[in-house]
Amino acid sequence: MCDTCGCNDNNNGFTILKIQNDEHHHGPNHDHNHDHDHSHHHNHPHPHPHHLHEHEHVHQDQGSQGRLIEIEKDALQKNNLMAERNRGYFEARNIIAINLVSSPGSGKTTLLEKTILSRNLKTKILVIEGDQQTTNDADRIHTTGVPVVQINTGNGCHLDALMINSAYRELNPPENSLLMIENVGNLVCPAMFDLGENYRVVIVSVTEGEDKPLKYPYMFQTSNVCIVNKTDLLPHLDFELDQLKANALKINHHLEFIELSAKTGDGFDKWLDWLVSKSKSH
Amino acid sequence: MHEFSIALNIVEIATETARANHAETVNEVEVDVGDMSGVIYEALEFALHSAIKGTILENSRFKLNRIKARAVCLDCQHDFEPEDFLSVCANCGSSKIEIIRGKEMKVKSINVD
Numbered sequence: 296m297c298d299t300c301g302c303n304d305n306n307n308g309f310t311i312l313k314i315q316n317d318e319h320h321h322g323p324n325h326d327h328n329h330d331h332d333h334s335h336h337h338n339h340p341h342p343h344p345h346h347l348h349e350h351e352h353v354h355q356d357q358g359s360q361g362r363l364i365e366i367e368k369d370a371l372q373k374n375n376l377m378a379e380r381n382r383g384y385f386e387a388r389n390i391i392a393i394n395l396v397s398s399p400g401s402g403k404t405t406l407l408e409k410t411i412l413s414r415n416l417k418t419k420i421l422v423i424e425g426d427q428q429t430t431n432d433a434d435r436i437h438t439t440g441v442p443v444v445q446i447n448t449g450n451g452c453h454l455d456a457l458m459i460n461s462a463y464r465e466l467n468p469p470e471n472s473l474l475m476i477e478n479v480g481n482l483v484c485p486a487m488f489d490l491g492e493n494y495r496v497v498i499v500s501v502t503e504g505e506d507k508p509l510k511y512p513y514m515f516q517t518s519n520v521c522i523v524n525k526t527d528l529l530p531h532l533d534f535e536l537d538q539l540k541a542n543a544l545k546i547n548h549h550l551e552f553i554e555l556s557a558k559t560g561d562g563f564d565k566w567l568d569w570l571v572s573k574s575k576s577h
Numbered sequence: 578m579h580e581f582s583i584a585l586n587i588v589e590i591a592t593e594t595a596r597a598n599h600a601e602t603v604n605e606v607e608v609d610v611g612d613m614s615g616v617i618y619e620a621l622e623f624a625l626h627s628a629i630k631g632t633i634l635e636n637s638r639f640k641l642n643r644i645k646a647r648a649v650c651l652d653c654q655h656d657f658e659p660e661d662f663l664s665v666c667a668n669c670g671s672s673k674i675e676i677i678r679g680k681e682m683k684v685k686s687i688n689v690d
Binding site for chain 1: 602
């Protein structure tokens with residue numbers, strides 16, 4: 296099912312492309328037309344048989360009608376179960392999976408390129424790229440020489456656990472490797488979807504405004520590390536780094552900060568050290 | 578933002594359970610919606626109206642329980658109701674709070690015949 300508009304289609308609406316040297320190998324492919332005609336939402340009056348319940352917890356069955364079947368299932372259980380399967384796979388192979396999230400243009404791909412090219416990391420790196428369309432990001436990563444697949448979500452605004460499951464089957468990451476997942480650039484939706492990652496790293500650039508964490512609390516709440524990128528631009532901006540950090544800590548006091556410039560390499564060692572320390576502790 | 582796909586997930590869970598229990602009619606579906614789940618209660622209600630069309634839940638009642646958030650302060654252990662992620666401890670003002678309730682989005686039960 297397409298997560299954005301809910302339409303049904305055979306392959307869940309996404310494509311996996313393995314980037315190889317001159318060929319694109321297509322994984323589960325689909326060709327469906329999203330007929331986005333949701334006018335049926337508006338064509339009839341809503342009788343509202345359901346009314347708002349403003350109470351804290353619940354009740355039991357009304358009268359003697361019917362039998363009660365307890366369910367207690369999270370509405371996102373399908374994704375969560377798949378995420379746990381991913382987690383199990385990673386654990387079994389001692390793979391560290393990192394979910395990189397941010398708004399578009401914060402520098403995720405450049406950060407990845409620089410990480411791969413730094414050669415400080417002894418571990419094998421593999422990449423899963425996520426975008427609505429194009430293989431632009433995966434092509435850039437491919438140039439660095441590491442294995443990469445591109446997920447195109449079509450209309451989708453986030454990666455989910457099923458997509459990751461399909462993607463790593465294409466990649467077949469070896470034991471003890473580092474799997475970097477570059478999520479779709481979006482500070483809203485990816486927050487809700489567990490991919491089965493070990494760590495979630497939110498990247499915010501200094502051109503974005505100190506109040507980003509306050510505006511997008513769910514993303515900062517669910518992340519482990521916050522990278523502040525493009526510090527090379529600070530002399531040209533009125534950006535208050537301390538204010539950003541204070542705001543982020545208000546939302547999530549567990550957040551660890553790494554300030555760097557993926558472009559100049561300033562502060563990059565701290566990020567590499569962090570990656571090395573996580574590799575060692577696994 | 579994903580209230581519609583969540584509504585579809587709720588419909589799927591309720592339908593599967595009804596089928597597994599050989600139910601003919603689903604009288605009511607009960608769902609917990611936490612105030613800090615990231616889902617907007619009213620948007621979910623609206624989405625459910627559409628999501629049930631053409632399913633066995635088309636005439637079912639929905640009981641959406643709004644679960645208020647609850648937090649505990651890590652500094653003084655005070656238990657209180659936060660307004661949002663920015664809330665500080667109502668007792669000592671610390672921002673080191675943990676949300677212990679209010680993030681749920683759960684299909685609790687169905688009532689069937």
